[in-house]
Amino acid sequence: MESTIHATQAVVTLDVPIPQIIWGWMITLNMWAKSIGTGAILVGAFLLWRHKKEEMPNIRWAMPLIALVFLIIFLFFTMTDLHQPYRMINIFTHPHWTSAITVGAWMATLFLILVFLMTIIGVGQELPGKPFKGCKLTAWGSKKGALYDKLYPFVVFLAIPVTLYTAIIMGESSARELWQSPTEVMQMMWAALMAGSAALILISGNWSSEARRDLAMVLAIATFFSFMMYMGEYFFSFKSAEGEATMQYVHAGGPYNIEFWAGMILGFVIPFIIAFANMRSDNKTMLRFAAILSLIGLYMAKDVWLKIPQMLPLS
Amino acid sequence: MKLGFLVDLNLCMGCKGCEIACKVENNVPLSSWRLRVKYVDIGVFPETKREFTPLRCNHCENAPCERICPVSALHYLENGIVNIDSERCIGCAGCMMACPYGAIYMDPESNTADKCTYCAHRIESGMMPACVVICPVQANIFGDVDDDTSHISRYIMEHQGDVQVRKPEKNTNPKHYYVGGGNQSLNPLAYERIEGYSLFDKITHLEHVGNPNEGVIDRFLKPFTGEEELDNTSMMDWKGSSSSEGGH
Numbered sequence: 001m002e003s004t005i006h007a008t009q010a011v012v013t014l015d016v017p018i019p020q021i022i023w024g025w026m027i028t029l030n031m032w033a034k035s036i037g038t039g040a041i042l043v044g045a046f047l048l049w050r051h052k053k054e055e056m057p058n059i060r061w062a063m064p065l066i067a068l069v070f071l072i073i074f075l076f077f078t079m080t081d082l083h084q085p086y087r088m089i090n091i092f093t094h095p096h097w098t099s100a101i102t103v104g105a106w107m108a109t110l111f112l113i114l115v116f117l118m119t120i121i122g123v124g125q126e127l128p129g130k131p132f133k134g135c136k137l138t139a140w141g142s143k144k145g146a147l148y149d150k151l152y153p154f155v156v157f158l159a160i161p162v163t164l165y166t167a168i169i170m171g172e173s174s175a176r177e178l179w180q181s182p183t184e185v186m187q188m189m190w191a192a193l194m195a196g197s198a199a200l201i202l203i204s205g206n207w208s209s210e211a212r213r214d215l216a217m218v219l220a221i222a223t224f225f226s227f228m229m230y231m232g233e234y235f236f237s238f239k240s241a242e243g244e245a246t247m248q249y250v251h252a253g254g255p256y257n258i259e260f261w262a263g264m265i266l267g268f269v270i271p272f273i274i275a276f277a278n279m280r281s282d283n284k285t286m287l288r289f290a291a292i293l294s295l296i297g298l299y300m301a302k303d304v305w306l307k308i309p310q311m312l313p314l315s
Numbered sequence: 316m317k318l319g320f321l322v323d324l325n326l327c328m329g330c331k332g333c334e335i336a337c338k339v340e341n342n343v344p345l346s347s348w349r350l351r352v353k354y355v356d357i358g359v360f361p362e363t364k365r366e367f368t369p370l371r372c373n374h375c376e377n378a379p380c381e382r383i384c385p386v387s388a389l390h391y392l393e394n395g396i397v398n399i400d401s402e403r404c405i406g407c408a409g410c411m412m413a414c415p416y417g418a419i420y421m422d423p424e425s426n427t428a429d430k431c432t433y434c435a436h437r438i439e440s441g442m443m444p445a446c447v448v449i450c451p452v453q454a455n456i457f458g459d460v461d462d463d464t465s466h467i468s469r470y471i472m473e474h475q476g477d478v479q480v481r482k483p484e485k486n487t488n489p490k491h492y493y494v495g496g497g498n499q500s501l502n503p504l505a506y507e508r509i510e511g512y513s514l515f516d517k518i519t520h521l522e523h524v525g526n527p528n529e530g531v532i533d534r535f536l537k538p539f540t541g542e543e544e545l546d547n548t549s550m551m552d553w554k555g556s557s558s559s560e561g562g563h
Contacts, residue, residue, distance in 0.1 A: 009357075009506070009507065010355045010356065010357045010366075010499035010505060010506035010507070011355065011356050011506060011507050011508075011509055012353060012354065012355055012356075012506055012507070012508045012509075013354045013355065013356045013365070014352075014353070014354035015351065015353040015354065015508070016348050016351045017346075017521045018417060018521065019411075019420070019421075019521045019523075019524050020521065020522055021522075022408050022411050022412065022421075022524050023408060023412065026531075080531055080534075080535075081407070082405050082406050082407055082534075083405075083406025083407075083408070083421060083426040083427065083525050083534060084404065084405050084406040084426055084427060084534070085534050085535055086535075086538065087386075087403075087404070087405040087406070088405055090385075090386040090403055090405055091385050091386060091405065094386045094387055094403060095385070095386070096384055096385055096386055096387040098382045098383075099382065099383050099384055099385040099409070100383070101383065101385035101407060101409050102385040102386075105385065169383070169409070172379065172382060172383040172409075172413055173379075173383065173409070173412035173413050174379040174413055174415055174485055174487070175379070175411075175412060175413055175414055175415040175416075175417070176412060241504055242504065245504050310412075312503070312504075313417070313503045313508060314414070314415060314416055314417030314503055315353075315370045315416050315417040315418070315481070315503050
């Protein structure tokens with residue numbers, strides 16, 4: 001012991017075991033799915049502003065459908081991660097408005113309802129072949145095309161705070177200093193744009209090459225700036241003792257180092273190069289490959305960022 | 316009235332009486348602690364020193380746990396105590412993420428967050444917290460910090476310059492003070508948690524949160540399958556806590 005522990009160092013010789021990861025993979029999946037859900041709406045709005053809907057024949061039904069599916073995944077894992085899942089209703093019956101969890105849950109629920117309405121209308125009106133012929137909901141939706149156009153601006157507007165509120169939850173999690181950063185807000189936004197463009201790339205096979213070029217541009221910009229922000233966090237972690245101690249789980253090697261860099265290369269560097277190249281020459285297969293990689297890498301990056309601050313002993 | 320706590324670390328001898336009294340008074344389940352006493356060894360043999368630090372909820376005036384709780388399960392009492400209503404808690408663990416002192420745990424029996432309440436139920440009846448009563452050296456001092464004549468206020472005034480709180484930079488304004496604390500006893504980054512250096516066990520981290528025997532599906536099925544009675548024996552069945560993580 002004498003040779004390993006210096007006089008200036010202290011060692012805990014008796015304590016209770018402390019909990020390790022409290023918010024685990026379910027919360028990572030929750031954030032990842034929400035990025036796709038809100039990102040599809042935001043990027044879809046950009047595309048519909050830039051191009052005629054005829055250039056993207058399936059966007060009016062596929063975009064809200066993607067958002068709906070991933071928002072359901074997001075809410076499902078939000079609820080599943082609760083230790084008392086059925087008490088989630090308390091957020092609506094006993095709301096505490098200083099909590100970003102409460103504000104976020106209300107906004108996300110409203111967002112889900114609006115996206116559901118858009119999906120019903122989009123599917124009822126425009127899904128080729130009308131597979132839900134006997135369905136009363138889609139029959140109702142097929143007559144409400146004007147409502148779709150009225151709802152969409154509100155949904156786009158709401159997608160922004162729904163994207164960002166998780167950063168506020170992390171900001172309120174004052175025990176985890178790595179998350180106490182304004183950059184978290186922008187990181188959430190870039191993640192949504194990245195995941196949204198990636199999800200739309202996967203359904204853009206019959207779109208015009210101009211629309212796909214715009215998707216490649218959004219993916220390239222989002223991966224570039226997101227990567228830059230992660231690098232900033234990686235190299236500037238000495239801003240606080242706790243931040244530095246947290247980043248040691250990445251800096252010092254080990255599984256989080258591997259996951260972090262795998263996420264950075266798979267999810268940000270490679271997709272950026274492919275998407276950047278696709279802005280000049282349209283290659284659907286490569287762009288799809290970039291989209292899938294960016295979704296995998298984004299999950300890994302979020303997973304590391306969520307878990308490492310929880311490894312630090314707080315007391 | 317603003318109730319506060321002070322621990323004179325010069326007096327504390329690490330007997331853990333307060334830890335046990337708290338467990339008994341509040342029926343704190345195995346694998347959970349509202350109050351714990353940490354031993355930290357400093358120096359190289361034969362020039363060594365052992366410090367004891369009792370750690371409990373700081374009942375912050377600006378409590379991050381209260382702010383983040385989505386359903387007001389964590390709330391302030393008029394006397395400044397940050398109390399918890401386990402009937403309302405949804406088990407989101409937001410408070411565990413927010414508390415800079417790691418003072419909140421997920422009760423494995425109720426699957427809700429729980430923590431030290433300064434024995435609010437005893438105080439309501441005019442009694443002192445269990446840990447204060449049990450302390451053989453009166454290292455725990457409890458009282459109204461708004462009252463300048465209270466024992467705790469006088470103690471703070473007498474020890475000006477040597478009264479500290481944990482992590483003051485967090486702006487939580489804790490109402491839990493320490494006299495005689497050093498960096499090693501109050502700063503969790505100033506010491507190491509090395510596997511194998513613990514005296515009585517080799518476990519430094521719990522891999523589970525809440526009931527280790529209850530899976531995610533069980534949480535959903537519980538209301539339909541009936542509440543399974545948990546006792547200490549069932550809590551001792553848990554596996555996987557022999558973590559190899561030693562922290563740093």
